[in-house]
Each structure stands twice: as C-alpha cells, then as structure tokens.
C-alpha cells in the first residue's frame with residue numbers, strides 16, 4: 633500500500649515541492665535507522681509540516697497520500713496497545729471542533745490526535761482557529777492543545793496544517809510554541825495552463841475517456857480565460873470543466889441510435905461549452921486574446937531564460 637500511495641503521488645503532474653519533501657523525510661528515516669544500528673546518535677526531527685497555497689493546488693490530495701504511505705511504511709509509530717482506531721489520515725475542520733461547551737473543543741482535538749496515531753492529522757484552514765470567541769478564548773485554547781499534542785505525540789502523529797500563505801503566518805504567530813514545531817513549509821503554487829492540461833489528461837485517462845485535439849485546444853483556451861478570474865480553483869476547476877463536458881457528451885451520445893465503444897470514450901470540442909466567450913463583447917474578446925498571447929509569450933521567454941541559466945550552471949563556467 634505504501635508503494636501504491638507513493639506511486640500515486642509521484643504520478644501526479646507538478647507538486648515538485650511536496651514530492652521533494654516526502655523524499656527527504658523517507659530518506660532521513662532510513663538513514664536514521666542505519667545510524668542507530670551502528671550505535672550513532674540520532675537527532676529527532678519534527679515531522680510536522682505547513683502546506684500553503686490557493687484552493688485546488690493539491691494540498692488535501694498530497695496530505696492524504698502521505699498519510700497512507702507513512703502509515704504503511706511505519707514511519708510514524710503507533711505505541712498504543714489498542715490501536716484498532718488508527719487511521720492513516722484524519723482531517724479536522726474548525727467547524728467540527730469548536731463547541732460552545734467549555735472544554736469540549738479540547739476533548740475533540742485530543743480524540744482526533746488519538747485517531748491519527750501512526751498517520752497524518754490534517755488541519756485544513758488552520759487559521760480559522762485564530763481569533764473567534766474572545767470571551768471564552770476557545771480558539772486560543774484549541775491552539776494551545778494542538779501545540780501540546782504535537783509535542784507529546786511527535787513520533788506518532790504527523791500534523792499537516794494547510795491554508796493560504798498569508799493566513800498561515802497569522803496562525804503560526806498565534807502561539808509562541810507553534811512555528812518552531814513545524815519543521816518545514818511546503819508551498820503549493822498555482823498551476824500553469826500546461827500543468828492543468830497534463831492534469832486534465834490524467835483525469836480523463838483515469839476515468840477512461842479520451843479527448844480529440846479540438847477538445848484539448850478548447851480546454852486550453854477556456855483555462856486561459858478562467859485562470860485570471862476571481863475564485864479560480866486550479867485543479868478543482870479543471871475537474872469541474874471535465875465533469876461538465878462529460879455530461880454534455882452523454883447528452884450528445886444519447887441521441888445516437890447505436891453508439892460505438894469509441895463514441896462512448898471520445899470527448900469532442902463541442903462537448904465543451906464556451907459560453908464564457910459568448911457573453912463577452914467583440915472588444916473584450918480581443919482584449920482577452922491579447923492578454924493571453926502576452927502571457928504565453930512571457931511564459932516562453934521565462935522558460936528560455938531559465939534554460940539558458942541552467943545550461944550555464946551545468947556547463948560549470
């Protein structure tokens with residue numbers, strides 16, 4: 633199972649930062665074991681991580697796969713005798729934890745940590761605990777319990793706290809013990825359009841669909857339009873667009889008398905609604921097109937600069 637989860641993470645397009653971080657942790661554990669066998673000292677490092685990034689950049693997906701992999705690899709021990717409740721991945725949200733009854737929130741946090749022994753405890757939108765009810769200081773108390781449990785169960789539970797970067801800073805500053813307990817911050821950057829095209833291809837393949845060139849071109853155009861809009865959801869938007877086109881495809885295919893296997897598999901350009909474009913005026917369409925071309929040019933130029941500079945480094949001049 634560990635191999636399966638790691639393989640799955642490895643196969644996700646992009647996510648370089650998190651892949652590197654996971655590799656480091658696994659190798660560190662391996663070498664620590666070898667050092668132990670040779671009677672050498674091991675400095676115990678915290679496993680806890682902060683994930684920053686916009687919605688849809690893969691934070692939850694990565695955390696879940698890490699939980700599965702680490703639980704199966706036994707990277708996090710579970711010392712509890714009755715560990716039948718252990719789950720490789722336990723997710724908590726502010727709303728499920730905060731209770732109006734004094735002491736309840738801390739109890740919930742403790743129960744969640746216990747469930748996550750041997751795996752990952754994922755705190756989504758961790759900054760939501762900051763502030764809130766000032767009379768009872770519930771959020772503050774919850775964060776204090778989190779700090780305590782992160783220390784007490786440091787070898788058994790890996791805490792991953794996720795959210796937008798600016799807000800994660802507020803979270804980390806909200807208790808003096810918090811920042812030092814997280815070993816690293818992993819940034820999940822917004823996906824570029826080429827990344828999202830790769831993600832779309834993977835999603836289609838996994839769902840046993842194929843797309844023609846017309847579809848892929850329309851999808852790229854649609855993503856160039858959508859990505860500058862407020863509320864753009866990165867890979868989540870890609871998933872939504874694909875699901876929408878799968879519904880359109882079903883409507884189209886249902887009109888055929890005897891659809892073939894290929895009909896059932898193949899998504900075509902017409903299955904992607906381009907209603908966004910239809911509602912724009914001619915001038916707006918031109919402006920959009922211009923800015924897309926400029927963005928594409930910039931991307932090419934940047935790539936050239938990066939290639940040139942990395943060639944220089946490697947040639948050892």
Ligand SMILES: Nc1ncnc2c1ncn2[C@@H]1O[C@H](COP(=O)(O)OP(=O)(O)O)[C@@H](O)[C@H]1O
Nearest residue numbers: 644645646687688689690691692693831867868
């Ligand atoms: N690199 C990727 N490759 C394939 N699918 C991805 C990738 N990143 C995210 N997704 C998909 O996009 C959706 C949103 O991802 P999620 O992990 O929930 O993002 P976040 O937690 O950062 O908001 C999920 O359906 C997930 O499977």
Ligand SMILES: [Mg+2]
Nearest residue numbers: 691692693756
């Ligand atoms: Mg998420």
